[in-house]
Amino acid sequence: MTQLTVTASPHLRAPGSVRLIMWLVVASLVPAFAGSVWFFGWRALMLTGLGVVSAVGFDALAQKLFGRKVTVDDGSAVITGLLLALNLPPAVPWWIPVVGSAFAVVIVKQFFGGLGHNFVNPALAARAFLVVSWPGLMTAGWLAPRGGNLSGIDGITGATPLAVLKNASEIAGPGGDPAGLLAQAQSWPVVGRLFFGSVGGCLGETSALLLLAGGVFLLVTRLIDWRIPAGYIGTVLVLALVLPGPKHDLLPYLGHHVFGGGLMLGAFFMATDYVTSPITSRGRWVFAVGCGILTVLIRLWGGYPEGVSYSILLMNVATPLIDRFTRPRLFGRVKKATG
Amino acid sequence: MLSFRGGVHPSENKHSTRHLAVETLPLPPVVFVPMSQHIGAPAKPVVEKGAEVRTGTVIGEAQGRVSVPVHAPLSGTVTGVTEMPHPLAGNRVMTVVIESDGKDTPDTGIGERAADDFTPEQRIEAVRAAGVVGMGGATFPTFFKLSPPKEKRIDTLLINGCECEPFLTADHRVMLEQPAEVVDGALLIARALGVENLIIGVEDNKPDAVETLRRILPSVSDGAQPCSIRILALKTLYPQGAEKQLIKACLNREVPSGGLPMDVGCVVQNVGTAVAVRDAVRFGRPLIERVTTVTGPAITEPKNLRVRIGTPVKALVDYCGGYRAAPAKLIMGGPMMGIAVASDEIPVLKGTSGVLALDADTAAELEDHDCIRCGRCIKACPMGLAPQRLYYHILRKRLEAAERDHVLDCIECGCCAWTCPAKIRLVHHFKFAKSEINARKRRAG
Numbered sequence: 001m002t003q004l005t006v007t008a009s010p011h012l013r014a015p016g017s018v019r020l021i022m023w024l025v026v027a028s029l030v031p032a033f034a035g036s037v038w039f040f041g042w043r044a045l046m047l048t049g050l051g052v053v054s055a056v057g058f059d060a061l062a063q064k065l066f067g068r069k070v071t072v073d074d075g076s077a078v079i080t081g082l083l084l085a086l087n088l089p090p091a092v093p094w095w096i097p098v099v100g101s102a103f104a105v106v107i108v109k110q111f112f113g114g115l116g117h118n119f120v121n122p123a124l125a126a127r128a129f130l131v132v133s134w135p136g137l138m139t140a141g142w143l144a145p146r147g148g149n150l151s152g153i154d155g156i157t158g159a160t161p162l163a164v165l166k167n168a169s170e171i172a173g174p175g176g177d178p179a180g181l182l183a184q185a186q187s188w189p190v191v192g193r194l195f196f197g198s199v200g201g202c203l204g205e206t207s208a209l210l211l212l213a214g215g216v217f218l219l220v221t222r223l224i225d226w227r228i229p230a231g232y233i234g235t236v237l238v239l240a241l242v243l244p245g246p247k248h249d250l251l252p253y254l255g256h257h258v259f260g261g262g263l264m265l266g267a268f269f270m271a272t273d274y275v276t277s278p279i280t281s282r283g284r285w286v287f288a289v290g291c292g293i294l295t296v297l298i299r300l301w302g303g304y305p306e307g308v309s310y311s312i313l314l315m316n317v318a319t320p321l322i323d324r325f326t327r328p329r330l331f332g333r334v335k336k337a338t339g
Numbered sequence: 340m341l342s343f344r345g346g347v348h349p350s351e352n353k354h355s356t357r358h359l360a361v362e363t364l365p366l367p368p369v370v371f372v373p374m375s376q377h378i379g380a381p382a383k384p385v386v387e388k389g390a391e392v393r394t395g396t397v398i399g400e401a402q403g404r405v406s407v408p409v410h411a412p413l414s415g416t417v418t419g420v421t422e423m424p425h426p427l428a429g430n431r432v433m434t435v436v437i438e439s440d441g442k443d444t445p446d447t448g449i450g451e452r453a454a455d456d457f458t459p460e461q462r463i464e465a466v467r468a469a470g471v472v473g474m475g476g477a478t479f480p481t482f483f484k485l486s487p488p489k490e491k492r493i494d495t496l497l498i499n500g501c502e503c504e505p506f507l508t509a510d511h512r513v514m515l516e517q518p519a520e521v522v523d524g525a526l527l528i529a530r531a532l533g534v535e536n537l538i539i540g541v542e543d544n545k546p547d548a549v550e551t552l553r554r555i556l557p558s559v560s561d562g563a564q565p566c567s568i569r570i571l572a573l574k575t576l577y578p579q580g581a582e583k584q585l586i587k588a589c590l591n592r593e594v595p596s597g598g599l600p601m602d603v604g605c606v607v608q609n610v611g612t613a614v615a616v617r618d619a620v621r622f623g624r625p626l627i628e629r630v631t632t633v634t635g636p637a638i639t640e641p642k643n644l645r646v647r648i649g650t651p652v653k654a655l656v657d658y659c660g661g662y663r664a665a666p667a668k669l670i671m672g673g674p675m676m677g678i679a680v681a682s683d684e685i686p687v688l689k690g691t692s693g694v695l696a697l698d699a700d701t702a703a704e705l706e707d708h709d710c711i712r713c714g715r716c717i718k719a720c721p722m723g724l725a726p727q728r729l730y731y732h733i734l735r736k737r738l739e740a741a742e743r744d745h746v747l748d749c750i751e752c753g754c755c756a757w758t759c760p761a762k763i764r765l766v767h768h769f770k771f772a773k774s775e776i777n778a779r780k781r782r783a784g
């Protein structure tokens with residue numbers, strides 16, 4: 001008789017693995033990535049490619065340096081590179097995604113012990129780092145997307161729609177017509193363009209539709225908890241509805257909040273990052289609602305036109321605390337009567 | 340649908356044996372009967388080498404309060420009373436080896452129908468003397484559960500017909516083939532306990548068993564019902580058959596953390612145990628055989644078998660056509676909670692609900708990964724624990740923290756480890772932590 005394995009139960013495991021999960025998340029980002037190439041041409045391909053390749057490369061390098069097992073085939077660095085690139089303005093220079101990826105995987109991830117130990121989302125932290133270090137590059141550089149034109153881009157820089165909502169009078173300039181600008185921004189065609197993707201923004205946040213496609217994929221495969229996007233987007237919607245704001249036409253205004261400014265990207269792909277979000281269902285509700293509140297507050301009253309990435313980062317930091325107060329409910333938690 | 344919170348749904352894999360009638364394994368030439376087949380103090384051998392025994396002769400006397408006697412599973416000659424490694428625990432325990440004379444001559448009085456008028460005390464004594472233990476795998480002495488302390492009022496008897504472990508179909512077949520015995524046994528226990536409610540809980544993947552039991556009910560209880568009887572179909576969800584989860588599903592009562600079913604007025608017994616109780620009370624038959632499922636990808640022809648306690652597992656496998664592929668793992672019980680053993684020469688015990696043989700593919704040890712905090716283990720845990728948190732505590736050797744986070748409430752059901760995408764051997768760590776904590780407590784007095 002051959003040698004029998006003797007190990008603890010259970011003796012069978014569910015199908016699936018960390019690697020499979022990560023690669024499926026990569027797959028869910030493919031539509032948004034393809035969209036960015038469609039809208040912004042080779043630039044998008046180049047920036048994303050650089051982001052992914054350097055994330056994987058630095059990840060492997062860091063794992064070697066720290067004497068860990070090299071596990072870049074688990075796909076997590078690919079996700080980081082992709083998410084980082086999708087969060088960049090299209091006109092940034094080539095080295096931005098490289099520096100960003102290096103920061104994300106080496107400083108944010110491997111310094112803290114590798115996948116599973118980082119406490120903030122590496123891609124978002126890297127983006128914040130880039131914004132602080134090179135604010136000029138990271139907050140300008142918006143290009144008007146032009147579908148289907150791979151070789152060239154218009155090079156028109158314009159204000160993103162949420163920036164218009166926020167700073168209509170400044171953008172209109174002295175003697176301009178801020179009300180007209182708002183009215184124009186809050187029209188159905190503009191919201192439609194926001195949804196389908198012909199309004200300026202980061203590489204990956206242009207088309208809400210393509211992000212939604214990936215998000216729905218993640219929901220049906222149950223890779224992400226529906227509570228996070230539902231709680232996040234729902235909170236943004238409700239707060240946008242009840243809080244005062246430059247509401248010219250209500251429904252398109254709400255459309256801006258939901259489909260604009262990377263909310264789709266954030267709610268489906270970044271707030272749902274397992275490692276940096278709470279682990280219980282209740283905790284995830286708290287987290288999602290928190291993200292929503294912060295996002296709207298930043299959008300309406302903060303110093304930036306956009307609040308998604310900072311909101312998620314802040315909630316990442318709060319996650320251990322949320323975890324502590326949202327433990328699962330113990331079966332039979334009533335203490336046994338003494339005696 | 341009646342159920343509990345949490346749980347997982349692994350592939351049931353019951354198709355290969357669920358339709359197969361129980362076959363009786365021919366008497367083996369020799370049986371090995373360990374004196375410890377129940378939770379509690381091992382029995383003390385009372386036969387010597389060379390002694391002639393009959394089927395049902397007491398060969399081990401109960402020792403201590405929580406203990407039961409052990410009987411000769413067949414007639415023949417005792418060829419050894421020695422220490423052997425326990426089949427599951429590995430520690431050395433006294434084992435009686437009996438060579439069969441092939442006649443299976445019953446000991447005096449066994450098999451004769453007893454009179455119908457018992458006092459509850461007589462009934463409980465009959466169950467104790469017959470060496471009946473929980474046959475779902477827990478092997479807690481049954482008589483002990485039937486004599487709860489006076490201050491605990493027991494109002495409900497639950498008979499567990501869930502058989503929620505994948506692959507196993509022994510209980511299913513017992514319910515289909517011996518429904519009257521199951522109900523009769525259940526009623527005997529119900530009378531001994533004096534309960535108002537009797538519930539037989541069956542997972543709804545066995546509609547035929549629910550149907551059969553419901554059909555047989557009127558003829559067995561024939562009007563003289565001591566209590567209300569209900570057969571409940573429960574959601575097919577692992578571990579529906581775990582005591583606390585079963586009570587929750589059937590009665591919506593939660594056994595308190597660290598407590599026992601009797602703390603919420605319940606006693607739970609497995610369907611196989613009910614039949615054993617009936618045999619003991621009505622016919623004075625000791626527990627010397629059981630139904631078990633021999634199955635798994637490495638078994639040529641999976642079957643449900645009625646086998647004598649002490650029969651080497653190899654004899655069961657041979658009867659099932661041997662191994663189809665080299666077995667890589669042999670498990671006593673089901674895939675979720677069963678215990679992996681090192682050899683097929685070990686004997687069948689009172690608690691052996693199944694023998695599962697995995698081939699190299701299915702037994703492959705998966706490489707583990709760092710926890711990615713996906714939260715699946717928490718969703719799956721039927722005890723409301725946070726396995727991921729416990730795991731971190733244990734990795735950092737913080738057993739006090741693990742205890743504070745209720746690791747002692749872990750029922751080792753395996754849901755967390757089954758579902759973990761990082762393939763972390765969570766249950767392995769919890770078993771270790773529990774035994775360490777318990778050992779420390781014992782040392783501390």
Ligand code: SF4
Binds near residue numbers: 720723726756
């Ligand atoms: S922690 Fe224990 S009780 Fe909870 S799922 Fe894991 S093995 Fe089962």
Ligand code: SF4
Binds near residue numbers: 712
């Ligand atoms: S299931 Fe595994 S990977 Fe997921 S949180 Fe639990 S221990 Fe971590």
